[in-house]
Amino acid sequence: MTSLIGFSFSRWWSMVLKEFIQLRRDRLTFGMIIGLPIIQMALFGFAINSDPKHMPTAIISADQSEMTRTFIASMKASEYFEIVGVLPSEEAGRAALAQGKVQFVLNIPAGFTRSVLRGEHPALLVEADATDPVATGTALASVGQFASSVAAKDLTGPLKSLVGGKAPFEVRVHRLYNPEGITQYNIIPGLMGLILTMTLALITGLAITRERERGTMENLLAMPVKPIEIMTGKITPYIFIGLIQATIILLAARFVFRVPFAGSIITLYLTVLLFVVATLTVGITLSSLAQNQLQAMQMTMFYFLPSMLLSGFMFPFQGMPKWAQYIGNLLPLTHFNRLIRGIFLKGNQWWDLWPDIWPIIVFTLVAMTIAVKVYRRTID
Amino acid sequence: MSEGYAIDISGLNKSFGDKHAVNDVSIQVEQGEIFGFLGPNGSGKTTTIRLMCGLLVPDSGSGTCLGYDILRDSEQIKRHVGYMTQKFSYWEDLTIRENLDFVARMYEMPNRPEVVERALEGLGLTKQADQLAGSLSGGWKQRLALASCMLPNPKLLLLDEPTAGVDPGARRDFWEELFRLSAQGISILVTTHYMDEAERCHKLAYIAEGRLLTQGTPSEIISSQGLNTWAIYGENLADLSGKLQNQPGVEQTVLFGTMIHVSGKNGEMLESTLRTVTSGTAFRMEKMATGLEDVFIYMMKQSSKNSGAKT
Numbered sequence: 001m002t003s004l005i006g007f008s009f010s011r012w013w014s015m016v017l018k019e020f021i022q023l024r025r026d027r028l029t030f031g032m033i034i035g036l037p038i039i040q041m042a043l044f045g046f047a048i049n050s051d052p053k054h055m056p057t058a059i060i061s062a063d064q065s066e067m068t069r070t071f072i073a074s075m076k077a078s079e080y081f082e083i084v085g086v087l088p089s090e091e092a093g094r095a096a097l098a099q100g101k102v103q104f105v106l107n108i109p110a111g112f113t114r115s116v117l118r119g120e121h122p123a124l125l126v127e128a129d130a131t132d133p134v135a136t137g138t139a140l141a142s143v144g145q146f147a148s149s150v151a152a153k154d155l156t157g158p159l160k161s162l163v164g165g166k167a168p169f170e171v172r173v174h175r176l177y178n179p180e181g182i183t184q185y186n187i188i189p190g191l192m193g194l195i196l197t198m199t200l201a202l203i204t205g206l207a208i209t210r211e212r213e214r215g216t217m218e219n220l221l222a223m224p225v226k227p228i229e230i231m232t233g234k235i236t237p238y239i240f241i242g243l244i245q246a247t248i249i250l251l252a253a254r255f256v257f258r259v260p261f262a263g264s265i266i267t268l269y270l271t272v273l274l275f276v277v278a279t280l281t282v283g284i285t286l287s288s289l290a291q292n293q294l295q296a297m298q299m300t301m302f303y304f305l306p307s308m309l310l311s312g313f314m315f316p317f318q319g320m321p322k323w324a325q326y327i328g329n330l331l332p333l334t335h336f337n338r339l340i341r342g343i344f345l346k347g348n349q350w351w352d353l354w355p356d357i358w359p360i361i362v363f364t365l366v367a368m369t370i371a372v373k374v375y376r377r378t379i380d
Numbered sequence: 381m382s383e384g385y386a387i388d389i390s391g392l393n394k395s396f397g398d399k400h401a402v403n404d405v406s407i408q409v410e411q412g413e414i415f416g417f418l419g420p421n422g423s424g425k426t427t428t429i430r431l432m433c434g435l436l437v438p439d440s441g442s443g444t445c446l447g448y449d450i451l452r453d454s455e456q457i458k459r460h461v462g463y464m465t466q467k468f469s470y471w472e473d474l475t476i477r478e479n480l481d482f483v484a485r486m487y488e489m490p491n492r493p494e495v496v497e498r499a500l501e502g503l504g505l506t507k508q509a510d511q512l513a514g515s516l517s518g519g520w521k522q523r524l525a526l527a528s529c530m531l532p533n534p535k536l537l538l539l540d541e542p543t544a545g546v547d548p549g550a551r552r553d554f555w556e557e558l559f560r561l562s563a564q565g566i567s568i569l570v571t572t573h574y575m576d577e578a579e580r581c582h583k584l585a586y587i588a589e590g591r592l593l594t595q596g597t598p599s600e601i602i603s604s605q606g607l608n609t610w611a612i613y614g615e616n617l618a619d620l621s622g623k624l625q626n627q628p629g630v631e632q633t634v635l636f637g638t639m640i641h642v643s644g645k646n647g648e649m650l651e652s653t654l655r656t657v658t659s660g661t662a663f664r665m666e667k668m669a670t671g672l673e674d675v676f677i678y679m680m681k682q683s684s685k686n687s688g689a690k691t
C-alpha cells in the first residue's frame with residue numbers, strides 16, 4: 001500500500017470518503033454551505049448595499065445666481081440629495097456633518113458666479129460624511145456631472161467661449177472621516193473571505209468536536225489510523241466545499257452584481273485555496289481546544305468577529321486605530337480581502353500579491369503547529 | 381508473540397487532577413481466557429482499559445498486551461487488539477455496511493467487500509445493511525459494535541460493558557459468541573455489572589476506587605473472603621434486616637424480594653444469632669453457598685471502610 005513516512009493514503013482516503021458521506025446526510029450543514037453565501041450576498045449585496053437616495057444635504061450659499069440655482073436643481077433631480085436647509089458658515093456645516101444631521105454640505109464660495117464668468121474655473125466644495133462610504137459613494141460620483149449641466153443650460157451663446165471645451169468650474173469633493181471611500185464593488189469580493197471564514201472554521205470545528213462528543217473519536221483513536229490522517233482526511237472535503245462556495249460568490253459577483261473582474265481566474269482560485277487551508281487550520285485548532293460542539297461554535301465566533309470587524313471589511317483599514325491595524329494584520333482575512341480586491345478590481349499579479357500572501361502562509365503554519373500540539377495532548 | 385499472558389500489566393497508575401482513578405493496578409489475563417472485570421461505577425474500569433490499549437498514557441507502571449509494550453508499541457496494540465467502547469462509538473449517520481467497510485479500510489484489510497459481506501451475514505443483518513446504524517436498537521448496536529471490533533481478527537478483545545441495556549435473550553447470544561471466540565483462542569477482557577455474567581467468566585478481577593481488591597476464579601474469590609451466608613425467607617424482611625444490623629456475627633445483610641442473605645466471617649456466632657432471632661417466628665433460615673454478589677458487596681464495604689479510616 002502507498003505510505004509515506006507512515007502516512008497511509010488509503011486510510012486518509014477512507015477518512016475523506018466517510019466525511020463526504022456524513023456531510024451528504026447532514027442536511028442542515030449542507031444547507032448552511034449553500035444557503036449562507038446566498039443569504040449573505042442578498043443581505044450585503046441588495047439590502048445593505050442598496051443605493052441610498054434622498055440623503056440630507058445642507059447648503060452654505062455665499063453667492064446666488066442662475067448658475068448656482070441650476071446646480072442645486074440638478075442635485076435635487078439626481079434624487080441622491082435632498083436639500084434640508086441653508087447654513088450660515090463653514091463651521092455650522094462641519095458641526096451638522098459631525099452630528100450626523102446632514103450627509104452632505106454644498107459650499108458655494110463668495111463671488112463664485114463672477115469667477116466663472118471671468119473664466120477662472122473656480123471650485124464648488126462638496127463635503128461628505130463618508131463614514132459609510134457605501135452610502136455616499138455613488139452620490140459623490142455623480143456631482144461632477146452637474147457642472148456640465150450648468151454649462152449646458154446657463155452658459156450658452158457668447159458665454160460658451162468661456163467654457164473652452166472644459167467644464168466652467170470644478171466640483172471638489174471632501175470625504176470626511178473616511179478618506180479611502182470604498183465603493184460597492186469592494187463589498188462583494190470582500191464577502192467571499194467573510195463567508196469562507198464563517199462557514200469553514202465553523203464546519204470543521206463542528207465536524208471534529210462532533211466525533212469527540214459522540215464518542216466516535218475514541219473509537220477512531222483505538223484504530224491504527226494516525227492523528228495526521230484523521231485531521232487531513234477530515235478537512236479535505238471542506239477544501240472542496242470552500243472552492244464551491246467561492247464559485248457561487250464569484251458567479252454572483254460577476255452576473256448578479258456585475259462586479260468587474262480584472263484579474264486571472266487561476267490566480268483567484270489559488271488564492272482562495274490558500275485562504276481555505278488557513279481557515280480550516282483555524283477550525284481544527286479551535287476544535288482541538290473545544291470540548292463540545294457548543295464550545296467550538298463559541299470559539300469560532302471569537303475568531304469570526306475580529307476577522308469581520310478588523311479586516312477592513314466593515315471599516316476601512318486605514319481609518320482604524322493603530323492597535324486595531326496590528327491585530328488586523330495578523331488575521332488572514334485582512335490579507336485575503338486585499339488580495340481578492342486586488343485580483344478583482346486591479347487585476348493584480350503574483351508580485352503585487354506577494355506582500356499579502358506570505359502573512360497567510362505564516363499564519364497557517366503557526367496555526368497548524370498549534371493544532372498538532374494541542375491535538376496530541378487531547379488524546380490523553 | 382511469546383506464549384505468555386494476553387494481558388500483563390503491573391503497577392499502573394493514572395490520575396485526573398487530584399482524582400486517583402487507577403491506583404497501582406496489576407492484572408494478568410491468560411490466552412483464550414474470558415476475564416471479567418468488575419467494580420462499582422466510577423471505580424476505574426474504563427480508565428484501566430484505556431491504559432491497556434494505549435489511549436491513555438499511565439502516570440507510572442508498565443505492561444504488555446499480546447506481548448506488545450503498552451507504552452511503546454501502541455501502534456501494534458491498535459492493530460491487534462479489538463476495543464469495544466462502553467458507549468456506542470460507531471457512526472450513526474453511516475449505514476451498517478459503511479461502518480463495517482470503514483473499519484475494514486482503517487485496518488487496510490485485503491478483499492474488503494468479502495470481509496464486510498461475511499460480517500453482515502454473521503450478524504444476520506444482510507438485509508438491513510443499508511440502514512443507518514443510528515436507527516438500530518440498543519441491542520443491535522452492541523452486536524454491530526462487537527462485529528466491527530471483531531472484523532480485523534483481533535487476538536485480544538477488550539469489551540467495556542458490552543451488554544449494558546441488552547435484553548436477556550440477546551445477552552445470552554452475546555455470551556455464546558464470546559465462548560465461541562474464546563474457544564478459538566481469543567482472549568477476552570469484559571467489564572460488566574451483571575453477576576450472572578461474572579459467574580460465567582473463567583477469571584475475575586474486582587476494582588473499587590481505583591484499587592484492585594481481588595483477582596482469581598469465581599470460586600477462589602468467594603472462598604478468599606471466608607464468608608458464611610444464610611438465606612432467611614419470610615414476610616416483612618426489611619424490618620428483620622434492620623433488626624439484624626450490628627448483631628453479633630452479622631456483617632452484612634442483602635435484601636431480596638422474598639429473602640435476605642446474611643453473611644459474616646464467624647459462622648458459629650452468625651448461626652446462633654440467627655437462630656435466636658428467628659426462633660418462634662415464621663421466618664425460615666437455610667445455609668447457602670456464598671454468592672459472588674455477596675462477596676463483592678462485602679469487599680466494596682470493606683474497601684470504603686478502609687479508605688474512610690485512612691483519610
Ligand SMILES: Nc1ncnc2c1ncn2[C@@H]1O[C@H](COP(=O)(O)OP(=O)(O)OP(=O)(O)O)[C@@H](O)[C@H]1O
Nearest residue numbers: 396399401419420421422423424425426427428466
Ligand atoms: N478524562 C477524564 N478526566 C477526568 N476524570 C476522569 C476522566 N476519565 C475518568 N475520570 C474519572 O475517573 C474515575 C474512574 O472512571 P472510569 O470511567 O474508569 O470508571 P468505570 O469503572 O468505568 O465506571 P462505570 O462503571 O460507571 O463505567 C471516575 O471518578 C471518573 O470521574
Ligand SMILES: [Mg+2]
Nearest residue numbers: 425426466540
Ligand atoms: Mg466505564
